[in-house]
Amino acid sequence: MTQLASAPASSPAPAPHPHTDAPTALGAPPVTESAGHAIVRVLEEHGIPRAYVVPGESYLEVLDGLHDSTIETVVCRHEGGAAYMAEAEGKLGHLPGVAMVTRGPGAANALVGVHTAWQDSxxxxxxxxxxxxxxxxxxAFQEFDVNGWFAAGAKQVMVLDVAERAPEVVAEALxxxxxxxxxxxxxxxxxDVIRQQIAKRPQPVLPVADGGMTAGDIEAxxxxxxxxxxxxxxTGGNDWDxxxxWRLTAWLxxxxxxxxAEWRTEGIVPFDSPxxxxxxGYGRPKPTLDVLEECDLLVFIGTLPGDVITDGFLVRQDWSRRNFLVSIDPTLRGRSGAVSHHILARPRAFVRDLEQIDLAPDERRAEWTERLRQQQTAFSALPERTPGDGRASMDTVMAHLVPRLQHDAIVTFGAGEHTNWAHRWFPTRTFPSMLSCGNGSMGYSIPSAVTASLRFPERQVxxxxxxxxFLMNGQELATAKQLGATPLVILVDNQEYGTIRTHQERHHPGRISGTQLENPDFAMLARAYGGHGIRVETDAEVPSAVDAALAAWREREAFVLLHVITEQRSQAY
Incomplete structure (x- = not known):
């Protein structure tokens, strides 16, 4: 990792704020602003819609700049939640998500979001x-080494040691x-640097190259x-629009x-597409693993054959296989197995050029596609709607929820066995429609849902x-209430860390250790946060509970939480 080299600056006493943007008269002193205000102005001019913050005295000047800005300030309850929200924002649009935290403890708490952004690109x-x-x-109080902490997990670490470079540093970071x-x-x-006064000047946006297919790439x-x-x-990665x-789907x-679809990136090719x-990925149906070996040509777009896709670098490792990798990263960091051809392009540039290729019809390819589609159709067929006996079942929840979802509904989730129901049954029909974390980071579900609801207030999240x-970042429901975000939360309560319990049963049968939980009444907790909470304990209660949850969500007064008490068992598939 590299650091933007800057010579240390002295720390003069801050000058008064000239709260004016008026042009200067001939011979008058230049219009100035604090470096902190310049940071906000450049973010605004670059189109950043919101910043996810946990305030701190170390960057008061930036917070003051946000006061009169068009940027929405999303005040979060934990730096981990703020970082997750910013990371989710980066996945949902073409601009980077922005988070702001304070030194020392605040930076430490935000590190989890940086790791998520690194592994998910x-x-x-x-x-x-x-x-x-x-x-x-x-x-000094809360001193830490920003390079030492973040250099191994970020593309770049910059320190603003020269106030005059504030606009440049923001543009460079974006x-x-x-x-x-x-x-x-x-x-x-x-x-002290961000309080210094500097001349106000424009800072143009730096364009990002998309790459594309050469004539040789197209022919190959x-x-x-x-x-x-x-x-x-x-398909995969987070560099799509x-x-x-829809252009790739139409061509296919x-x-x-x-x-x-790569693990946790469904929705690039719609759920209903033939x-x-x-x-x-993890938890996949076995037929999709088998086809990696069976197919005679793989074309990865926006992603690479990493360990999740290849089942721990075991599948598709024969270097005689034909694999085309479409990636804007010239290092192909994270790939395994054969590389027949590397096309240096972002998905949108590749798809634009892909439309130049027109193939003659081939019934063998069509039959192959139909076979794979039939396997997916069988796998994603909804379970029985009739409730069973005993505890509530997420199968029954999904059977009643999915048919009533809006066409462009978005699903968010973090890590755990509860994610399997989303992978299998949630109809990802419109991009983006799935928001998750490829690094298996727990606590992502609620912050990302808040971001999605703020980013797409008209869509069902x-x-x-x-x-x-949930209890790692569930407090961000307070943020949802404060900002008017209205996600519908399905909380699967099996009183354990289920994924780890499954691994324990596999490696140490009958020796459950460190995975059991005693939980609060989450529906009551949701009401305490100002939302609508519904608790369902038996499968017989599921249909009416789903009805009530959807009715409450349609009112759009606050978020809705459906607390589903399930059995302790392996989930979904």
Missing amino acids: TAMVLFIGLIPVAHRHKE FTARAGRPGPVVVGLPE LRRALSESRKPLFV ETAS EQHRLPAV SYAGPI VSIAGDGE
Whole structure:
């Protein structure tokens, strides 16, 4: 990792704030602003819609700049929640998500979001207030080494040591987060530096290159597809947009070709498309694992054959296999197995050029696609709607919920066995429609749901959360209430860390240790936060509980939480 080199600056007493943007008269002193205000102005001019913050005295000047800004200030309850929200924002749009936290403990709490953005290749910028320059290396209150903490897990760490460079540093951070393989950038803001007055000047946006297919790339892919009888496209990553999604889908359907979705990135090719062959990742149905070996051509778009897709670097490792990798990252960091051809392009540029390829009809390819589609259709068929006996079942919940979802509903979730129901049954029809974390980070479900609801207030946002992960960042429901976010939360309560319990049963049968939980009444907790809470304990209660949850959500007065008490058992599939 690199750091933006800057010469240390002295720390003069801050000048008064000239709260004016009026042009200067001839001979008058130039209009100035504090470096902290400049940071906010450049973020605003670059189109950043909101900042997710936990306030701290170390960056008061930036908070003051937000006071009169068009940027929405989302005040969060924990730095981990703020970082997750910013990371989710980066997944939902073409601009990086922005989080702001204070030094020391605040930075430590936000690190989890940086790791999520790194592993998911999500554009994100984390601003961290720092101690004054003159206090460095003296074990000052909340002092820490921003490079030492973040350099290994961020694309770049910058420290604003020269106030005049504030606009430049912000533009550089936003550019670096998006350029090449997207990822997190960390910017340290010494509190004395951001109070200094600087000349107000414009800072243009730095354009990001999309790459694209060369004539040689197009011909190589055309030839490979023409020779193939069992091709398979794999979509993934977080560098897509709605246009690239529907253009790829149209091209695949036109040529009757199949595509599977990388773990936790469903919705690029819609759930209902005749070309969609299902999810591929942890908890996948076995047929989608088998087809990786069976197919004679793999085309990865926006993602790579990493350990999750290849079942721990075991599948598709023969270097004689034909794999085309479409990635804007020239290092292909994270791939395994054969690389037949690397196309240096973002998904939208690749799909634009892909439309130049027109294949002759081939019934063998069409039959292959139909077979994979039938497997996915059988796998995703909803379970029986009639309730059974005993505890509530998430199968029954999904059977009653899914048919009544809006066409463009969005699902969010973190990590745990409760995610399997979303992978299997949630109809991801419109991009983006699935928001999750590929690094298996617990506590992501509620913060990401808040972000999705703020970003798309007209759409139905459903969050499926486990009882273990909910209590890691569930307090962000207070943020949802304060900002008017209205997700529908399905909380699966099986009184344990279920995924780890499953691993224990496999490796140490009958020796359950460190995984059992005693939970509060989550429906009551939701009401305490100002939302609508519904508790359901038996399967017979599920239909009416789902009815009540959807009716309450339609009122859009606050978030809704459906607390589902389930049995302790392996879930979904």
